[in-house]
Structure formats: C-alpha cells, structure tokens
Amino acid sequence: MNNTGQKYIARKEIIDSVSSDILRPVRQNRSFILWMGFLGIALIACLYAYTIQLREGLIVTGLRDFVSWGMYIANFVFFVATSLIGMLISAVLGLIGYSWIKPIARIAEIIAVAFAAVAGLVIISDMGRPDRFPYLFMYGRIHSPILWDVTVVTTYLVLSLLLYLLPLLPDLAIAKSRLKNVPGWLIKVYEILSFKWVHSNEQYKILFRSIRILLILIIPTAFAIHTVTSWLFAVTHRSGWNSTIFGPYFLTGAFVSGTAAVIIAMFFYRNNFKLKSYITADHFDKMAKLLVLVSVVYFYFNINEFLVPGYKLEKFDAIHLEALFSGHHALLFWSTQLLGLVIPMILLLFRKMRKPLPAAIISVFVIAGAWMKRYIIVIPTQEHPFLPIQHVPGEWFVYKPTLTETAITLASVILVLMIITILSKTFPVVSIWEVAEEKEKVVAKESSNQGYDNNGEKSINN
Amino acid sequence: MRYAMAVDTKKCVGCSDCVVACQAENNVPHGYAREWVVELVEGSYPNLEMELRSERCNHCDNAPCVRCCPTGASHIVEGGIVLVEHNKCIGCGACITSCPYDARYSHPEGYVDKCTFCEHLVKEGEDPACVAVCPTKCLYFGDLDDPRSEVSKVIKNRKYKTLIPEAGTDPQIFFLT
Numbered sequence: 001m002n003n004t005g006q007k008y009i010a011r012k013e014i015i016d017s018v019s020s021d022i023l024r025p026v027r028q029n030r031s032f033i034l035w036m037g038f039l040g041i042a043l044i045a046c047l048y049a050y051t052i053q054l055r056e057g058l059i060v061t062g063l064r065d066f067v068s069w070g071m072y073i074a075n076f077v078f079f080v081a082t083s084l085i086g087m088l089i090s091a092v093l094g095l096i097g098y099s100w101i102k103p104i105a106r107i108a109e110i111i112a113v114a115f116a117a118v119a120g121l122v123i124i125s126d127m128g129r130p131d132r133f134p135y136l137f138m139y140g141r142i143h144s145p146i147l148w149d150v151t152v153v154t155t156y157l158v159l160s161l162l163l164y165l166l167p168l169l170p171d172l173a174i175a176k177s178r179l180k181n182v183p184g185w186l187i188k189v190y191e192i193l194s195f196k197w198v199h200s201n202e203q204y205k206i207l208f209r210s211i212r213i214l215l216i217l218i219i220p221t222a223f224a225i226h227t228v229t230s231w232l233f234a235v236t237h238r239s240g241w242n243s244t245i246f247g248p249y250f251l252t253g254a255f256v257s258g259t260a261a262v263i264i265a266m267f268f269y270r271n272n273f274k275l276k277s278y279i280t281a282d283h284f285d286k287m288a289k290l291l292v293l294v295s296v297v298y299f300y301f302n303i304n305e306f307l308v309p310g311y312k313l314e315k316f317d318a319i320h321l322e323a324l325f326s327g328h329h330a331l332l333f334w335s336t337q338l339l340g341l342v343i344p345m346i347l348l349l350f351r352k353m354r355k356p357l358p359a360a361i362i363s364v365f366v367i368a369g370a371w372m373k374r375y376i377i378v379i380p381t382q383e384h385p386f387l388p389i390q391h392v393p394g395e396w397f398v399y400k401p402t403l404t405e406t407a408i409t410l411a412s413v414i415l416v417l418m419i420i421t422i423l424s425k426t427f428p429v430v431s432i433w434e435v436a437e438e439k440e441k442v443v444a445k446e447s448s449n450q451g452y453d454n455n456g457e458k459s460i461n462n
Numbered sequence: 463m464r465y466a467m468a469v470d471t472k473k474c475v476g477c478s479d480c481v482v483a484c485q486a487e488n489n490v491p492h493g494y495a496r497e498w499v500v501e502l503v504e505g506s507y508p509n510l511e512m513e514l515r516s517e518r519c520n521h522c523d524n525a526p527c528v529r530c531c532p533t534g535a536s537h538i539v540e541g542g543i544v545l546v547e548h549n550k551c552i553g554c555g556a557c558i559t560s561c562p563y564d565a566r567y568s569h570p571e572g573y574v575d576k577c578t579f580c581e582h583l584v585k586e587g588e589d590p591a592c593v594a595v596c597p598t599k600c601l602y603f604g605d606l607d608d609p610r611s612e613v614s615k616v617i618k619n620r621k622y623k624t625l626i627p628e629a630g631t632d633p634q635i636f637f638l639t
Contacts, residue, residue: 057570058553065567068558128553128572132533135552139533146532146556236560237526237629385564386626387517390500 011440018436019174022428025273026175027182032425039418046411049404050125058128060404066389067382067399072126073232074374075409078257079119079416080153080229081250081370085258086112086160087222091215100286102434103278107265109164110429111258114419116157116225122412123149145231152225159218164423165193166211170204170433173197186426226251233377239309239316240381249301255294256341257370260363263287265420267360269429278430281356288354291366295345302337320384328398329380336376340369464606465521465541465579466634467593468616473600474514476501480592480601484518487580487591491570496577497592513639516592516601519544519565519577520625520633527557527566535573541605542634543581548573562629579603606634 053060063070089108093101124130140147172194176187197203230250233241243249263284270279309317310325324333344362347353353362379399389397401409423429476499484496497518504511521544528536528544535550536557546557546566551573558566558574569575580590584603588594593601604611609618613636622636 057572058568059570063568065558066564068555068568123554126555128555128568128574129551132550132552135533135550139535139550141532141534144530144532144556146530146554150532232556233559235526235530237562237626237631238559382559386562386629387564388500388502389564391498 010443011436014439014443015174015432015436018439019178019428019432021275022278022430022432022435023175023179025275026179026425026428028425032421036418036421039414039421043411043414043418046407046414049407050411052404053125053408054130060402062395062399062401062405064396064399065392066385066396067379069126069378069382070399071375071401071405071409072122074378075371075412076119076122076126077229077250077374077378078371079115079122079412080226081254081374082257082261082367083112083115083119083156083160084222084226084251084254085262086163087218088255088258089262090163091218091222095212095215099438100283102438103275103430104262104266104283104287105434106164106167106431107269107429108258108262109160110420110423111261111265112160113157113164113423114416115261116153116160117419118412118415120150120153120157121415122409123153125408125412145228145235148228149225149232152221152228156218156221156225159214159221163211163214163218166207166214167431167434168427169194169197169207170199171428171431173199174432175428189426223251226254233381238381239314239320239384239386240377243305245301245304249298249305252294252298252301253370253373256291256298257367259287259291259294260366260370263291263359263363264367267356267363269424270356273424273429275430278435284356284359285351285354288348288359288362291359291363292345292348295341295348295366299341299345302341316384316386320381323380323384324376329376332372333376336369336372339365340373341366344369463541464634465543465584466604466606466613466617466636467518467579467590468602468613468620468622468636468638469516470598470600470602470616470620470638471513471515472638473598474499474516475598476514477597479595479597480516483591483595484577484580487583488578490575494567494569494575496565496567496575515637516596517563517565517625518592518635519579520563520631520635521577521579523632523634524630526560526562526629526631530556530560532556539581541579541584543579543584544576545578545581546574546576548575562626562631563633 061070086109089101090105094105124133127133136147136150172190176190176194179187179190227247227250230246234243234246236242266279266283266287269275306321310321313321323329344366347362348359353359383398478499481495481497481499484490488496490496497516500515500517502513502515504513521542523542525536525538525544528538532554533550533552535547535552536544537547538544548569548571553568553572553574555568555574558564558568566574566576583590589603593603602612602616604613606614608614616638617636620638622638624633624636627633
C-alpha cells in the first residue's frame with residue numbers, strides 16, 4: 001500500500017474516533033429536556049417581573065433620582081466583560097499560534113455569543129421607555145457614548161456569531177453524515193447551516209482565510225466594546241468614575257471574569273460531556289495560568305485606580321473612598337477584592353490549585369467577585385454626588401435593588417444559560433476537524449520520526 | 463441672548479415656595495421636584511451660619527447632559543435654555559448620571575424631566591414661576607447679554623459664586639453671597 005493510502009486510512013480512523021467522542025453528547029436526552037424545562041419555567045416567572053416593570057415603569061426598581069443606574073447596568077457591564085473572552089482565546093492566543101486552545105476555542109466563543117447577545121437585552125431593561133428603542137437608530141447622535149456602545153455591542157455580537165459559525169461548518173457536515181439518532185429537522189438544520197460543505201481543499205482555503213480576517217477584525221472590536229462601556233462612566237464628572245484609566249481597567253477586568261467563565265464551562269463539559277481526553281488537565285493548568293496573568297494585570301490597575309485618588313484624597317473622592325474602604329460598602333468591597341481577585345490569584349500560583357476541580361471552584365469565586373465588582377463600580381459613585389442630598393425620602397440615599405429588579409436580572413442570567421445549553425446540545429462543543437487535524441499532525445510527526453530512525457539505521461548499516 | 467438666574471442666598475428664607483410654584487406650573491408629578499432648597503450649616507454652636515440656596519438646573523453653557531444624549535432629546539434652545547423633548551427621550555439615564563448637579567429626574571412616564579426656566583412663560587415675556595412667586599424677591603431672572611436686565615445688574619454689583627465650577631460646565635445660575 002502506498003503512503004497516501006495509509007495516510008487516508010489513518011485520517012479516517014482519527015476522524016471516526018474523535019467525532020464519535022465529541023458528537024456523543026449532541027442529543028436531546030432527558031436531562032437536557034428537564035434542564036431546559038426548569039430554565040423555561042424560571043424564565044417565565046422572571047419575565048412576569050418584567051411585565052410589572054413595563055406596566056408600572058422604573059419606579060418598581062430601587063432606582064431613584066440619585067442612583068439612576070443600578071443593578072441592570074452593573075449586570076450589563078458584567079455581561080459585556082465576560083463576552084470578551086471569545087476574543088482573547090480565539091483571536092489573541094489563536095493568532096499567536098498556540099494550538100492548545102483549539103479544543104476550547106469554541107467554548108470561549110459560545111460564552112462570547114451568549115453573553116454579548118443578552119447584554120443588548122439587559123440594557124433595554126434599564127430604559128425608561130423601551131418602546132422607543134428604535135429612536136436610537138432614527139435620531140441617533142454620534143456624540144453620545146450610548147450610541148457608541150449600541151454600535152460596538154452589535155458589531156461584536158455579529159463578529160462573534162460568525163466566528164462561532166465559520167469553524168463550525170466542517171463539523172456540521174461531519175455531524176450531518178454521522179449523527180444517527182437525532183430528529184430529522186435537526187439534520188436539516190445541519191444541512192442548511194453547513195452551506196454544502198464537502199471538505200474540499202478549496203473550501204478549507206476560503207475558510208482559513210475568512211477566519212483569519214475575522215480574528216483580526218474582532219480584536220479592535222472587542223477592545224472598543226469594553227472601552228466604550230467604561231467610557232459611559234468615565235466621560236461623566238463624578239468622583240469614582242472620573243478616571244482616565246477606566247478603559248484598560250475595565251478591559252483587564254473583563255479578561256478575568258471571562259477566563260473564569262471558560263474554566264467553569266470547561267469543567268462542566270469535561271465531566272458531563274465526558275470529554276476528558278479533549279479538555280485535559282493541561283488545559284486547566286494553562287487557563288489557570290492565564291487567569292493568574294490577567295488577574296495580576298487587573299490587580300495592577302486596581303492599585304492605580306484606588307491608590308492615586310486615595311493618596312490625594314480630594315474632598316469628594318475622599319467621601320467616595322471612605323464609603324468603599326470603611327463605610328457601608330466596605331464589606332462588599334473588601335470581600336470582592338480579596339475573595340474575588342487577590343486570594344484566587346495567589347492560590348492559582350500553586351500547581352495543585354490549577355487541577356480541574358480546584359481551578360473550577362476558584363473560578364466560581366472569581367466570577368462572583370467579578371459581578372460584585374461591577375456593582376461596586378456602578379452604584380457607590382452615584383450615592384455621593386457633589387451637592388448634598390437633602391429633604392428626600394430615606395430610600396433615596398442608599399440604593400437597594402428590589403425583588404422585581406433582581407428577578408429581571410436573574411432572567412438575563414437564565415437566558416445566557418439557555419443559549420449556552422442549546423448551543424452545546426445541538427452543535428459539538430469541541431471542534432472536531434481542528435482536533436482531528438492536530439492529532440493527525442502528532443501521528444505524522446511520530447511516523448516521520450520513525451522514518452528518520454529507519455534512515456539513521458540504514459546509514460549506520462551502510 | 464443668554465438667559466440666566468441669580469439667587470440671593472442672603473435674602474432667601476428657605477420657604478420652598480419656588481419649589482411648590484414650579485410643581486404647580488409645570489405639572490410635576492407628586493413626589494418629584496424640578497428644584498429644591500439646600501440648607502448648609504457652617505460653624506459650631508454658638509457661631510453658626512446657614513446658607514440657603516434655591517437650586518435647579520444650571521442651564522450650563524457646556525452642558526454634559528446635552529452632549530451625551532443619544533437621541534437629541536436633550537437640546538439647547540435660544541437663550542441657552544437646556545430642554546428635554548419628552549417625546550424623543552428613551553429614558554437611558556445617561557444625562558442623569560452625567561449631570562454633576564443631579565438636576566434631572568426620571569419621570570414616572572419613563573422619560574427624563576428637569577427645569578425648563580419656564581420656557582413657555584419666558585417666551586411670552588413673563589418671569590419663570592419660581593421667580594414670580596418668591597416672597598423675598600431673592601430670585602433674579604433675565605438676559606445676561608442685556609446690561610440693563612435685572613440679573614446683569616445684580617451680578618455686576620454683588621459678589622457671587624457658581625456651583626462646582628471645577629466640573630467645567632459653565633453654569634448659568636449665580637449665587638449671590
């Protein structure tokens with residue numbers, strides 16, 4: 001048998017084994033239906049809260065004159081932040097040429113798509129007149145940071161979707177031909193979405209080129225999306241927001257929460273989807289190292305953000321910082337900074353903590369801290385305006401989210417989980433063709449090494 | 463034409479008549495106010511001094527609220543009056559957070575509302591409701607570009623301050639001290 005024939009068979013075997021492993025969880029089994037049913041019921045209950053808000057207006061929230069951006073905006077910032085991980089993993093690490101990201105790039109992309117898509121909805125829930133949302137496009141003024149935000153969030157969502165979908169094309173073609181016990185309509189969906197993919201060299205050439213263009217385009221877009229989100233705050237004249245490092249401060253914070261989200265998702269897929277040989281302990285080790293790196297950078301920006309105004313203690317900054325450091329936000333502030341950033345960062349320096357389970361547990365703390373951190377950035381500043389708050393009802397002084405508001409925020413989290421669940425149960429979560437390609441390379445390398453050895457022996461014999 | 467207001471902190475007795483007149487004139491919903499009275503006490507007993515200020519939108523020359531409005535609902539009309547077009551406002555809250563004076567509030571109908579300098583009365587040549595009703599006549603309203611207007615005269619002859627000048631918004635309400 002000639003060399004190409006051998007290669008072909010080897011290749012087919014690899015694709016067979018890889019696709020059977022990765023396609024196994026792609027089915028609508030009972031646990032999927034139960035989980036989706038649970039999410040669906042919870043979502044309906046939470047959406048009922050939104051109908052109350054639509055009827056009564058924002059008065060049902062804890063938002064009043066002084067604190068007019070609350071939990072919704074904090075949640076929005078968190079969602080936008082977490083979605084940036086798609087860019088960091090696929091684009092930055094991918095373009096550098098790290099091949100270890102290949103099995104987890106799609107997980108990062110799923111998180112990016114889900115969080116970016118719901119972020120857009122979250123901002124609508126904060127609007128006093130959601131019915132006038134189209135006005136943003138009809139009367140949009142380019143001067144307004146709100147408009148910049150809407151533009152870049154939409155662009156980022158579209159690019160992330162494309163970046164999720166394009167590398168999926170060959171996998172859809174594989175799924176279409178190999179998946180047996182799935183409903184007929186799903187096969188049809190695969191067929192439509194795979195755009196007549198036949199694994200030809202030409203198709204791969206076009207695919208590689210378009211993915212590369214997208215990867216390059218998404219870097220500035222992702223930087224823009226979160227920098228612009230930070231500018232919503234930084235362009236105002238308020239102590240706590242009036243800062244020139246808000247762009248990079250938010251951006252690095254985004255990578256922290258996103259990396260933690262990917263580690264949690266990896267842990268889930270590894271155990272529930274039985275993908276231990278694809279999402280390996282080595283991936284957790286590397287992702288945890290990445291988390292340390294981004295945490296250190298974020299920690300550096302935190303020092304800048306608090307030490308500089310803390311040293312000068314200008315009149316209003318002093319009031320703001322006092323509330324954070326020892327006032328009524330102190331517990332939240334210190335637990336966020338310590339449990340959500342500093343301690344995880346130190347723990348992950350140890351190899352033992354970078355194993356899958358400890359890394360996932362630490363990531364849960366990091367992501368909870370990341371959410372609270374957005375809360376700490378958005379709310380306390382508005383409670384300390386320049387002019388004294390006088391003669392207003394007591395609840396105006398301190399913002400407290402209401403039950404309705406919490407339910408609506410919860411609805412957004414449920415929506416994210418639903419999107420992630422649907423995407424990961426209808427499409428393979430690990431890229432089959434890319435993983436197969438990597439394996440092929442390894443096999444080819446091994447065989448060529450053998451060849452080299454043979455040659456070497458020969459030369460000795462001669 | 464540049465409309466402005468001067469508030470005599472020495473003459474103000476803090477009766478809040480201006481607040482009530484504004485609420486009545488402008489149909490401000492119950493529990494909300496477009497203007498408010500600030501009482502600041504300085505010193506320690508028995509050497510106390512209280513400053514009373516009737517505050518409202520400063521109709522800034524460099525208005526951050528107008529700059530950040532995504533739909534152009536916040537706009538400036540003749541005379542430098544900053545207005546909100548209720549029908550165009552989407553209620554995003556960007557202007558509320560950008561105002562260093564917290565002069566804006568979210569109306570129960572979802573849009574953002576604030577002091578208009580009673581533009582509908584000023585157009586007819588009348589004074590704003592708060593100025594007309596003030597029992598101690600501590601509010602002066604007029605055109606800064608006209609040296610004979612009341613507000614120009616009083617600013618020329620008295621010491622005054624503006625609020626949070628470091629915000630760089632160039633406010634047009636002057637507090638006589």
